[in-house]
Structures are given as C-alpha cells and as structure tokens.
Amino acid sequence: MNLLPFNWSAGELVTLPAIDSRYKKHIIGGAIGSTIKGAFGVILKQLVDYDILTFTYYVIVLSIDTILQVDTSDFLLSLTYMLENEITQSVDGSSIALSLSEGQFQLAGLPPDQYLMALTPGIYRFCRLDVKRDVLSEFSQQYDFLKEVALRAEHNLPVVYQKAPVISHRNRLLLDSILANKVNGTIGHITIESSSKRLLLLSLNDLEEQFRKYPVLGSDREEYEKIKAFITNNLDKKLTIPLLCSHFKIGKTKMQQLFSQLSMMSVHDFITIQKIERSKLLLETSLTINEVAIEVGYTEPSNFIRAFKKITGMTPMVYKANNGQIDY
Template sequence: MEYLIPDGNTMEKTLMPPYDHPYFIRYAEASCLTGTFGSVAVQRVPCPQFSLTQHIFKIRQPVDVHVRSTSPMITLGYFMQGGTAGTIAGLGRTSFTENHCHLSYVPPGSHFAHLEPREYAVLQVALLPSMLKELAGKYRLIREVWSSAVRGLPQGLQQTSCHIGPRTREVLHRILHCRLERPLRELQLHAHVLELLLLYIEDVQAAGRETDTRSAYHYTDDDLRALEAAIQLQRANPGDIRHHKDLAKLVHLHPRKLLDGLNLKYGINMNSLKIQTRITGACILLLETDMPVNEIAHQVGYTDSSAFIRAFKQNVGQTPLQYRHEKPGR
C-alpha cells in the first residue's frame, strides 16, 4: 500500500526496537513519516498466509490520509486506539469505531480517512484466501469475503463490526509482544491469527443472538433461505427497481420480515442492497463492454447519469471512466 499525506514538509526515517509505545510491534522495524501534520509509523510483518501491518498515528492538526492499494485484500482491522470515518474503494463512506474490529474484502483502489488531532493505533491483518478456505465452508460471514476475493469482485464487502473484548485484546497483546524468533514466531503468530478469526466469529454470532431478541419475528430455516434468495435476485438484476413488497412476494416472505431480516441477519437495508448490486453491475459492464456511461447508468437502474456517477465515485473512489481506463487490458 502507498500512503499519500498532503504535507510539503515531511521527513522519512526508520525506527528500530525497542519501543516505549505499547501498541508498537516489539520485534519489527518501523517506517516513520513526520511533518507539520504530526507523524505516522508503519510496521509490516509478512508471514506465509497473512501479514500484519500496524499503524501508529500521532496527529497534531487535521489531515486527510490517502492510501492506494494495487491488489484485493481480505482484512481483519482492529481500531485499538482512535476512530475515524473515510471512503474505502468498493465500500464507499465508512465509519470505524475505537475498540472495534471488522472483517472486510477490499478491492484495489484509492482510500482516504480524515484524522483529527489525537493518537491512533490500527492493526491490519491481511489474510490470503487460502487461510480462510476451511472456515469458509463452515461460516457464512467468512464465506462471503472469501468468495468475493477469489472472484476478484469490484464491490467491497464489510461484515459486522464487533467490540474488541478482553479475550481478543489479550491475543492482540501476544501478537504485538511475541518474544520468539523466526521460524517459531511465524508458527505462533499463525495460531494467534486463527484465534482472532474464531473470536471474531464467536463475537459476531453472540451479537446476532442479542439483536434477534429485538425483532418481532422468529426466522425459520425456510425464512433464512428466502432472505438469501431475495439477495440473489437483487444481485442478478441490478437494474430492477421493483418495490421491496414485490420482492418479498416473490420469495414468500412478509415485507416487514424481509426488511427486518436484511438488517438483523446481514446488517444492510434495502437501499444499501440496491446500491451495492447496482455498483457491482456497473463495474462489470465498464470492464466487459464499451457501453457509454449514460447507457450503463440506465442499465443498472439510474434514470439520471449524474446521480449514477456520484454514487459510483462515492462507493468505488473513482469516476466510472477512471475505473474503466485504469483497469488492465482496457
């Protein structure tokens, strides 16, 4: 990943262990960029099936940090100190809360976050699809990000955010302060990352059970299959502008049960689902056809091409034409 900070008075240096800061990875060197904005230190620990990247920001004045990634990523992100909002390629406007973690699939592109004066510590665990293959067969939320990465989808996916509990914080501490040397360290880190994944799944499932108690409906296995069918119908027809009541009728669900189920089981509302499917459909048409942008807008359900361009840029981080021309083979 490439970091761009709009500050003309920056200096780069390398920091070496030991460190006083509690969130630094004790066994990794750090690349540090300082300027009038403050400083950012980045540590990277590559391992065979995953990599760790720790970001320590000390911000003195408000700044927008731009990041560009050139390959798709599956990430577990841990905001251990500080929270912010930004725009992530393939996801659009996104908020990140202090002491929370989230699992995401992020396609290549440009991302930015706005940082206010304070300290931030963010650990990013980037996972290869091969590490998730077995878990993908057992857990839907893992399967969705794994499938998106394997297929190289242009639309990102962020799963439910959950609080960093005491057990997760203890595993993070063991990762940051591992005292073993390679190759034993890589084996231990691999075990810790698997533990983080399982704790995340457990915490999301527990949060889902708590959320279910706030619904007026009980969801049977048939209801859950109907919810999945509704999502697949919408994804297969991105230009479909039918009302949610018509979609509910097609999959034999009460309209209110459809809306509640999307929110409780998948963390999305009907409008978000439509936007996701429209943008994904548009990305496919931009790459696989020479169709003009205004025709693509109409094809995916937008009557106004300017509204389509705004929505596309908000979700992908580029205009439709920029997205088309920057992809290989175009």
C-alpha cells in the first residue's frame, strides 16, 4: 500500500529513504522506513513485507487540508487499524465510504487507483495488514464471510465488511508490541512477522464470529434466493429495484439489506455482474455486439459497452476477438 498526496507534482515533494529524524520515536525495528514531505506536512511510512501479507504503519502530520491517494494494486484485502484520530476514505465512482474512528478496525477489499482519503490538519496514525492476491482464495475457504469478498474481487468491485468493530484488547497488545519493537535485522523481521500473522488470524476470527453471531434468518435467505433466481432468469429485461420490490412485494430498504448482507454488494451491482457474465457466453457465439446487448437487457449498446468494460477491464469487441468470434 502506498499513500501519496493527490494532484501534487514530484517537484513539490521531498522523498527520503528513511524516517525523518524528528520522528524517530515512531521508528520500528526491522521495518523499512520512508518519509514524504511537502507544504501539506509529512507522511511517515514503515513497511515489513512477508510471503502472504504486508504490515504497514503510517504516521501522517498535516498542516493543511489534504487529499491522499491510496494505491492498493498488489492487494485485494486489507485490514486497517485506526490508532489516532479518524479517517474517511472513498472509492471513486462509488457510494462506498470507509469511516474509521480511533480504536476501530475494518476489513475492506478495494480496486486499485480508486481510493481517496480526505484529511484535515492534524496527526493520524494507523496500521494496515494487506493480504496478497494469491492467498485470498485460500482464506475464503476457511472463512465463509470472505467468499463474497473473493467473488467481488474477481469483478474488481469494492467491498466493505460490516461496520468497523472495536479493536480487541488482545489485538491492541499485538499492535503495540509491533510498534514498540526496536530489534533490527532478521530477528526484528521475524518478530514482526509472527505478530502480524497472529493479528491477521485473530482479526479474521473476530469478524467470522460477528458474522455467525448475527446470522441471516432462514426466511430472508429464502427470499434472497428467489430474487436471485428471478434476476438470472430475466437478464434480457431492464431490471430495477422498484420492479423487483413490486414483484416480490417487499420494501426498497429490505431489498437492499438482503443483498448487502448476503452478497455484500448492492442490488444494482449484482444485476450488472449477472448480465456481464451472461454476455461473455453470448459473445463467444456468432451474435453481434448489438444483439448481445439486447439479449442482456441493454437497449443502448453504448451503455452495455461501458458496463462491460467497467467489470472486465476490456470492451466487448476485444473480448469477442480474443475468444475467436470477430464481429464484422
């Protein structure tokens, strides 16, 4: 994970390959430190990279209002532990917002280069555990609530799990032990690795327990499955929340809650993903792009192309060409 001032040129920043000596009390033994300075203030970063995760500790001292861009391109899953002050992070082009207060932690999976943090003057301290892409599927086999995270990650869609819980006493002790480590070299590296991995597992266990503690009622799950089936059987139609609410005789809030709890995505995102998945199969046939758009409920091909590219990262034309059917 990298934090950089948004819309600031390289000439306006000073980057040091170590922690500024004025902030040496924050130095962690065994970590790689760096400092970014500018008129906005100072960003101190300390990182320890391991096989399955990366531990990062940030201290941010701001003198003016600043927007920071978060680069999470190597990760699909992160846990953020807020140690001082509070932050609100947003995902560009989405209603997703992560509000995190001091003493809370939060799990999120976010697409790269769409993640902004708007901060006011003050001091901010937080730690992050970023889980690497190639191990998310393994974790999702052990933790049920991560299955939906993995599903959304496949489609490059943001997800935030639950409201931010309070950092447990045992986890705070682990965090404090990492931040207090003064041993350098291999021993310091191994010490932080052990504590970081334990912190990750304990945090996931806490979230899994929360997931089980507040299960979805059987009747709600049954309703959800019926709505899902209706959607997948009517992808050639223009599906809207009002239409679904009317058909199933439930309120908009209830509809949104069902999908938020059981699929960890909005109704709109679920419908879009289903339409795009169906369109992929149709693009591998002799149907034209326009015909495929109609088959999945898009009356305007331009809207279909836009949605397809957002989900897959490529246009339908490129996908069709790559799969052996060129649309003349």
